[in-house]
Amino acid sequence: MIKSLLRVAQAAGVLAALTGAASADQPIKIATSAGPVGQLVSFAASLAKEKGLDVKVVELTDWIVINESVQSGDTDANLFQHSTYLAIQNKQRGFTLAQVDKVGVIAPVGLFSKKVKSLSEIKPGDSVAIPNEPLNGARGLILLERAGLLKLAPGKGFAVSKFDIIENPKNLKIVELDPAQTYRSLDDVTLGLVNITYLIPAGGDPKSALIIDKTIDDGLVLRFTARTDKKDDPRLAAFIKVFKSPEVKRYIEEKLPAFIPAGFDS
Numbered sequence: 001m002i003k004s005l006l007r008v009a010q011a012a013g014v015l016a017a018l019t020g021a022a023s024a025d026q027p028i029k030i031a032t033s034a035g036p037v038g039q040l041v042s043f044a045a046s047l048a049k050e051k052g053l054d055v056k057v058v059e060l061t062d063w064i065v066i067n068e069s070v071q072s073g074d075t076d077a078n079l080f081q082h083s084t085y086l087a088i089q090n091k092q093r094g095f096t097l098a099q100v101d102k103v104g105v106i107a108p109v110g111l112f113s114k115k116v117k118s119l120s121e122i123k124p125g126d127s128v129a130i131p132n133e134p135l136n137g138a139r140g141l142i143l144l145e146r147a148g149l150l151k152l153a154p155g156k157g158f159a160v161s162k163f164d165i166i167e168n169p170k171n172l173k174i175v176e177l178d179p180a181q182t183y184r185s186l187d188d189v190t191l192g193l194v195n196i197t198y199l200i201p202a203g204g205d206p207k208s209a210l211i212i213d214k215t216i217d218d219g220l221v222l223r224f225t226a227r228t229d230k231k232d233d234p235r236l237a238a239f240i241k242v243f244k245s246p247e248v249k250r251y252i253e254e255k256l257p258a259f260i261p262a263g264f265d266s
Contacts, residue, residue: 110209140193
């Protein structure tokens with residue numbers, strides 16, 4: 001009886017070892033947003049392939065689904081969000097996700113228009129589109145304040161909302177839209193807050209911004225994110241090592257000039 005149990009235990013051990021080896025040989029799946037960030041991850045994946053690391057890039061358009069895919073185990077990690085957004089998602093949706101490394105990029109936001117050439121041309125009663133997502137909506141309001149178009153209650157930080165507008169001398173109409181729609185809304189509104197990650201795929205030019213926010217804030221760095229129990233995956237560590245290379249930093253600087261590299265070794 002004891003010998004039989006030992007044989008079962010040994011078989012289970014061999015099976016576990018084989019399973020672990022198979023897992024190590026499987027491609028690591030990285031979820032990301034479609035557009036420039038996805039292009040960046042794909043470039044890094046091509047470099048990784050040259051080094052013998054198989055990386056499968058999964059581009060998705062819905063930010064919540066990108067996180068859900070990691071939480072469910074359908075993908076191993078993602079790159080599209082900063083810690084401020086991640087904290088909100090973990091709290092609201094019960095995710096157990098964490099940033100894995102300091103390396104990443106900052107995606108600026110800017111105020112764009114198809115109707116005026118400068119902020120001085122904004123007229124009383126003009127409409128301004130901002131994202132209806134709390135964090136990027138707050139970034140829009142903060143940028144409007146920086147542009148001198150309104151004043152916000154102090155001390156709110158990224159928790160500020162349109163209800164915290166204390167001065168609106170031009171009586172601007174704040175229109176809240178899905179973040180992916182603010183660029184398309186420029187045909188209808190005078191001014192719109194657009195994230196660069198949406199602007200570029202839609203054919204917009206970052207240089208056309210009337211004002212752009214390139215604030216270097218650690219809470220705004222888009223970083224690799226994984227489930228807390230999976231963040232030490234050696235395959236992910238190997239890919240991040242490739243991502244931190246000078247080639248990837250150079251790609252950001254040359255191909256994605258509106259983006260700001262962060263956390264690179266050199």
